[in-house]
Amino acid sequence: xxxxxxxxxxxxxxxxRSAKSGVAEPPPVRLRIPENTLEDRVSEFAAxxxxxxxxxxxxxxxxxxxxxxRSIIGDRSFAVSSAGIxxxxxxxxxxxxxACSTAExxxxxxxxxxxxxxxxxxxxxxxxxxLISLLPPRHIAVISREKIVSGLDELFxxxxxxxxxxxxxxxxxxxxRTADIEMRLVxxxxxxxxxxxxxxxxxxxxxxxxxxxx
Amino acid sequence: xxxxxxIGAALGDPKLQLAIYSATARLGDARKQSVAEGAxxxxxxxxxxxxxxxxxxxxxxxFYLEQLERNVLSRGGQVIWANDAREACEFVTxxxxxxxxxxxxKSKSMTSEEIHLNDRLEAERIEAVETxxxxxxxxxxxxxxxxxxxxxxxxxxxxVAEVLNAPADSTPEELTKKARAALREKFLAAGIGITGxxxxxxxxxxxxxxxxxxxxxxxxxxxxxxxxxAGIEKIIPRAQDLAVFLKLLARSATGQALSVxxxxxxxxxxxxxxxxxxxxxxxxxxxxxxxxxxxxxxxQSLYCIRCGxxxxxxxxxxxxxxxxxxxxxxxxIGKILTPQFLGIEHDPWLPFASSLCGACGEVCPVKIELPxxxxxxRSEIVRKHKEPGERRAWxxxxxxxxxxxxxxxxxxxxxxxxxxxxGVTKTVGPMKAWLSQRDLPPMPEKSxxxxxxxxx
Numbered sequence: 051x052x053x054x055x056x057x058x059x060x061x062x063x064x065x066x067r068s069a070k071s072g073v074a075e076p077p078p079v080r081l082r083i084p085e086n087t088l089e090d091r092v093s094e095f096a097a098x099x100x101x102x103x104x105x106x107x108x109x110x111x112x113x114x115x116x117x118x119x120r121s122i123i124g125d126r127s128f129a130v131s132s133a134g135i136x137x138x139x140x141x142x143x144x145x146x147x148x149a150c151s152t153a154e155x156x157x158x159x160x161x162x163x164x165x166x167x168x169x170x171x172x173x174x175x176x177x178x179x180x181l182i183s184l185l186p187p188r189h190i191a192v193i194s195r196e197k198i199v200s201g202l203d204e205l206f207x208x209x210x211x212x213x214x215x216x217x218x219x220x221x222x223x224x225x226x227r228t229a230d231i232e233m234r235l236v237x238x239x240x241x242x243x244x245x246x247x248x249x250x251x252x253x254x255x256x257x258x259x260x261x262x263x264x
Numbered sequence: 265x266x267x268x269x270x271i272g273a274a275l276g277d278p279k280l281q282l283a284i285y286s287a288t289a290r291l292g293d294a295r296k297q298s299v300a301e302g303a304x305x306x307x308x309x310x311x312x313x314x315x316x317x318x319x320x321x322x323x324x325x326x327f328y329l330e331q332l333e334r335n336v337l338s339r340g341g342q343v344i345w346a347n348d349a350r351e352a353c354e355f356v357t358x359x360x361x362x363x364x365x366x367x368x369x370k371s372k373s374m375t376s377e378e379i380h381l382n383d384r385l386e387a388e389r390i391e392a393v394e395t396x397x398x399x400x401x402x403x404x405x406x407x408x409x410x411x412x413x414x415x416x417x418x419x420x421x422x423x424v425a426e427v428l429n430a431p432a433d434s435t436p437e438e439l440t441k442k443a444r445a446a447l448r449e450k451f452l453a454a455g456i457g458i459t460g461x462x463x464x465x466x467x468x469x470x471x472x473x474x475x476x477x478x479x480x481x482x483x484x485x486x487x488x489x490x491x492x493x494a495g496i497e498k499i500i501p502r503a504q505d506l507a508v509f510l511k512l513l514a515r516s517a518t519g520q521a522l523s524v525x526x527x528x529x530x531x532x533x534x535x536x537x538x539x540x541x542x543x544x545x546x547x548x549x550x551x552x553x554x555x556x557x558x559x560x561x562x563x564q565s566l567y568c569i570r571c572g573x574x575x576x577x578x579x580x581x582x583x584x585x586x587x588x589x590x591x592x593x594x595x596x597i598g599k600i601l602t603p604q605f606l607g608i609e610h611d612p613w614l615p616f617a618s619s620l621c622g623a624c625g626e627v628c629p630v631k632i633e634l635p636x637x638x639x640x641x642r643s644e645i646v647r648k649h650k651e652p653g654e655r656r657a658w659x660x661x662x663x664x665x666x667x668x669x670x671x672x673x674x675x676x677x678x679x680x681x682x683x684x685x686x687g688v689t690k691t692v693g694p695m696k697a698w699l700s701q702r703d704l705p706p707m708p709e710k711s712x713x714x715x716x717x718x719x720x
Binding site for chain 2: 052053054056057058060061062063064065067069071073074076077079080081082098145146147151164166167169174178179180181184202203205206207210211212213216217218219220221222223224225226227228229230231232233234236238239240241
């Protein structure tokens with residue numbers, strides 16, 4: 051008998067079940083989505099992330115995002131993911147492991163943002179790498195404001211099965227932190243200690259991008 | 265050291281007492297605020313729902329285990345079934361040997377503590393580095409975790425500085441920076457990353473990791489091989505159930521609305537993805553869990569999501585600290601898991617080391633009835649270990665209580681003796697330890713019943 055058979059046999063023995071026993075319906079899924087406007091979500095997101103030590107800028111369009119991102123980075127090093135929205139930043143996409151492990155800034159977009167907790171959600175499909183939001187000490191995310199959903203419940207309504215899209219869905223809620231030494235809060239342990247989110251009000255000014263963002 | 269010695273050491277160390285007290289108070293207060301009516305109005309409803317989901321899943325565990333296995337395989341991962349600690353460790357060391365991995369990075373996992381994986385890896389000359397800051401510190405100090413979510417809460421910054429070879433006056437920021445730099449090299453060089461799992465998602469074949477530092481993300485993303493080791497009880501049916509569990513877990517643990525990183529990982533990196541591990545293995549561990557499962561009443565012990573809220577609420581944990589418990593799980597949850605996993609003959613005092621105040625049950629986010637389980641374990645232990653002295657004492661007590669005249673006469677004798685020989689109970693007899701810290705109230709001349717009679 052393999053360990054698998056032994057364990058399943060013990061589980062069934064413990065529960066008084068057999069391999070043929072059926073399964074009752076689990077309790078129904080519990081997802082509650084509050085009604086709020088896009089403006090509410092933007093300000094809720096900004097307040098929540100700021101409270102966690104991140105920062106948020108709302109910009110009108112991609113041209114404004116471009117100059118804002120460039121002024122934050124200055125002449126420091128960066129890695130950039132190949133998310134569609136970032137093409138208009140004029141920064142060359144490179145999110146190789148080498149680039150991520152030496153860059154001062156990781157620049158990415160996000161697939162969703164959660165208003166009530168100030169979280170960013172990354173599905174590592176072909177465009178967002180796992181490491182770009184993880185290895186560099188500073189992280190900049192540029193998102194269209196339509197990406198902001200109310201919270202976890204709405205996220206799991208829109209993405210009921212994350213595994214269908216990607217091997218990895220990560221929800222990032224504020225800068226990396228620890229309180230392991232004398233309960234003192236320290237930011238930036240393994241992941242980025244700085245998170246800057248740039249919310250773009252209107253990305254349609256660049257028609258080449260429109261199809262991807264709507 | 266024995267449990268008694270550990271308890272004595274904790275009680276006798278004022279610095280440690282302050283550290284435990286303030287850390288647990290802080291975590292406990294943060295929890296309370298985050299689940300208050302204004303912050304999370306449907307908290308009680310969420311707890312009930314989480315309880316019901318866990319109950320449903322464990323009552324049909326064989327079904328969900330098979331579903332999980334199918335889905336992990338379909339996402340390109342492998343599933344390893346491990347009856348016990350030895351089989352789980354055996355798998356890891358064999359794979360490390362086959363792949364020629366000399367360095368393993370690990371992110372905090374109580375399950376890997378439970379199976380003593382680090383010792384096994386060390387015996388095979390494979391370097392295993394704990395990467396959670398607190399775990400890294402205690403690994404360097406050759407200790408075990410003090411608290412489920414704050415493993416190094418007993419260490420002062422000076423002690424941490426010594427362990428990290430840093431100047432004695434280093435700040436927590438400087439110490440953290442130093443550890444980050446050392447660990448970053450390990451992440452990038454490691455052949456294998458090992459994590460636990462906070463949840464296993466049956467319908468997705470996925471694992472979920474919840475953390476604040478980023479070390480679990482790095483352990484599961486940077487090395488070419490990712491191994492997750494999880495107890496079979498960690499399953500929930502659907503990804504959508506996370507909307508409930510994630511809201512409860514971080515709040516109960518630290519008072520955060522969500523932990524910084526929640527990773528939902530399904531199998532190895534896919535073809536179009538830029539990074540992620542090439543191989544993914546999920547080790548499903550029994551190691552005594554099916555024994556707990558077999559007891560219908562106490563099965564709910566397996567609902568635990570390891571938030572640590574019961575530790576912070578427990579007046580006993582807050583005095584005796586994490587090293588006074590005989591196994592890896594401490595606090596109230598440790599008190600109910602240890603006897604069930606290891607057998608009630610193992611440290612039978614454990615379920616009795618409780619005032620039954622009920623605080624643990626009140627804060628449990630999945631509504632495990634901890635006080636009830638403690639009582640059940642107590643009665644099992646008493647049935648098994650017959651204490652002849654105690655039994656006789658209770659028999660005498662019940663004999664006296666049924667005879668009012670004898671009771672009155674004995675009471676009179678007792679009062680007389682206590683007045684004539686004050687302090688005698690302090691030096692001899694079963695009350696000695698109790699009375700070494702307190703005085704008995706002075707004995708009155710007359711009993712209540714005598715006074716009652718006089719006034720009538």
